[in-house]
Amino acid sequence: MEVRLRAAEILYDLERREAYLNILLRNRLPFYDLSLKEKHFITELVYGVTRWKITLDYIWSRFVRRDNLSLFSKVLLRLVVYHVYFLKDTILPVAVNEIVEIAKKKVPKEAKLINAVSRNIIREKNNLNLNSIPLHIRYGVPDFILEEWFDYIGRGEAVKALSWLNRSHNVSIRVNTLKISKKDLKEKLLERRIKFKDGNLVDQALIIEDGFDFERSDLFNEGYFVIQSEASMLPALILNPKPGNRVIDLCSAPGLKSTHLAELMKNQGKIISVDINKNRLRLVEENAKRLGISIIETFSQDVLNLPSSLDRSFDRVLLDAPCSGLGVISHKPEIKWRLKRDDIYNLSEMQVKMLERAGKLLKREGRMVYSTCTITWHENESVLLQFLQRNPEFKLVNFKYKGELFPGIMKVLPHKYNTDGFFIALIGYE
Numbered sequence: 001m002e003v004r005l006r007a008a009e010i011l012y013d014l015e016r017r018e019a020y021l022n023i024l025l026r027n028r029l030p031f032y033d034l035s036l037k038e039k040h041f042i043t044e045l046v047y048g049v050t051r052w053k054i055t056l057d058y059i060w061s062r063f064v065r066r067d068n069l070s071l072f073s074k075v076l077l078r079l080v081v082y083h084v085y086f087l088k089d090t091i092l093p094v095a096v097n098e099i100v101e102i103a104k105k106k107v108p109k110e111a112k113l114i115n116a117v118s119r120n121i122i123r124e125k126n127n128l129n130l131n132s133i134p135l136h137i138r139y140g141v142p143d144f145i146l147e148e149w150f151d152y153i154g155r156g157e158a159v160k161a162l163s164w165l166n167r168s169h170n171v172s173i174r175v176n177t178l179k180i181s182k183k184d185l186k187e188k189l190l191e192r193r194i195k196f197k198d199g200n201l202v203d204q205a206l207i208i209e210d211g212f213d214f215e216r217s218d219l220f221n222e223g224y225f226v227i228q229s230e231a232s233m234l235p236a237l238i239l240n241p242k243p244g245n246r247v248i249d250l251c252s253a254p255g256l257k258s259t260h261l262a263e264l265m266k267n268q269g270k271i272i273s274v275d276i277n278k279n280r281l282r283l284v285e286e287n288a289k290r291l292g293i294s295i296i297e298t299f300s301q302d303v304l305n306l307p308s309s310l311d312r313s314f315d316r317v318l319l320d321a322p323c324s325g326l327g328v329i330s331h332k333p334e335i336k337w338r339l340k341r342d343d344i345y346n347l348s349e350m351q352v353k354m355l356e357r358a359g360k361l362l363k364r365e366g367r368m369v370y371s372t373c374t375i376t377w378h379e380n381e382s383v384l385l386q387f388l389q390r391n392p393e394f395k396l397v398n399f400k401y402k403g404e405l406f407p408g409i410m411k412v413l414p415h416k417y418n419t420d421g422f423f424i425a426l427i428g429y430e
């Protein structure tokens with residue numbers, strides 16, 4: 001019973017405290033007296049239920065008339081539906097009995113109802129008319145996100161992207177070539193019987209194929225790698241800084257891209273890593289230290305309030321803007337339920353202002369990258385268009401990546417490149 005109880009507690013806290021799923025798991029799993037297999041099952045349950053929340057709610061609520069059910073009971077009913085429709089290898093009566101036992105302990109007044117509803121869900125499981133379910137509920141996203149994606153990338157691509165984003169994928173790492181070669185890191189992984197393969201998109205990336213307690217490993221502590229999706233490695237590669245450059249990374253925490261820039265610069269030159277959040281900026285410092293990087297200087301500041309003394313003084317500017325994060329919902333599925341339609345428009349307005357400030361920092365011959373980890377027109381192309389219209393001295397700069405020519409913009413759709421969704425634009429002076 002403990003596995004399902006822990007999963008229910010995590011799901012309850014995720015919603016009640018607006019917490020983050022990966023952080024809840026990282027903080028709690030090590031303290032459960034459970035096998036690795038059981039911990040994997042907790043992870044599967046909490047990710048699955050969070051991804052499909054809207055679909056699970058749609059199904060159980062057809063059997064419940066009252067609308068004042070406690071959050072914990074809702075979580076338990078989501079778990080029941082998830083077992084019924086999404087898990088192949090479960091003995092349903094055992095799972096449901098356990099969930100009812102949890103209900104008796106945690107929500108005794110609603111336990112009878114949970115029991116009755118669960119039996120009804122199981123009895124009716126083959127009578128669900130898929131065609132009657134609204135599309136966004138079938139694909140497990142809020143309606144406005146599906147509308148946005150149908151408009152932005154077309155129906156076919158949107159459905160493929162969602163199918164990719166609604167699953168778990170192997171984690172990738174970026175080899176820190178300041179400390180170790182890719183070949184030597186591969187040998188060390190092999191010695192530890194950790195399965196991996198080469199990245200799909202980035203030479204410096206390795207994809208880890210089975211469970212590996214990354215942050216507790218000696219290889220991580222030695223600073224041999226960074227945990228980073230391949231898509232997130234592209235902005236630094238496309239910005240292509242040179243050793244000795246003066247670089248500014250405007251929204252830098254926790255420092256994945258700042259440290260990547262430093263590595264590409266062979267730890268020579270200067271990087272100013274700005275972030276509005278002081279606590280998160282500390283993570284940049286910790287990461288730089290672990291990775292053996294000495295050219296990063298952190299600066300806690302709102303991008304919009306950067307002093308004019310910095311203007312026109314950087315060879316490279318990176319604006320990895322705060323965004324709605326819809327490209328990373330495969331590993332942060334809670335994001336999609338917290339986002340509101342207006343958030344996208346508000347973010348877009350802020351991103352345009354940030355990009356205008358960023359442009360002023362660039363030297364005449366310099367290059368700037370605007371990137372987001374999201375898939376919305378308003379936060380990507382629309383921001384660029386507004387910026388270029390208001391600042392005609394700038395243009396998009398064509399670039400090549402792995403032999404392919406990109407017209408200033410690389411739109412990484414997750415299913416096409418088998419990595420997070422990302423948007424990267426390279427900008428320079430006319």
Ligand SMILES: C[S@@+](CC[C@H](N)C(=O)[O-])C[C@H]1O[C@@H](n2cnc3c(N)ncnc32)[C@H](O)[C@@H]1O
Nearest residue numbers: 251252253254255256257275276277302303320
């Ligand atoms: C997408 S994350 C950056 C990830 C980072 N580039 C990396 O690769 O590790 C966005 C960051 O922007 C910061 N941020 C948000 N608004 C800001 C502002 N007005 N000025 C500076 N930083 C800001 C947030 O604190 C957050 O750390």
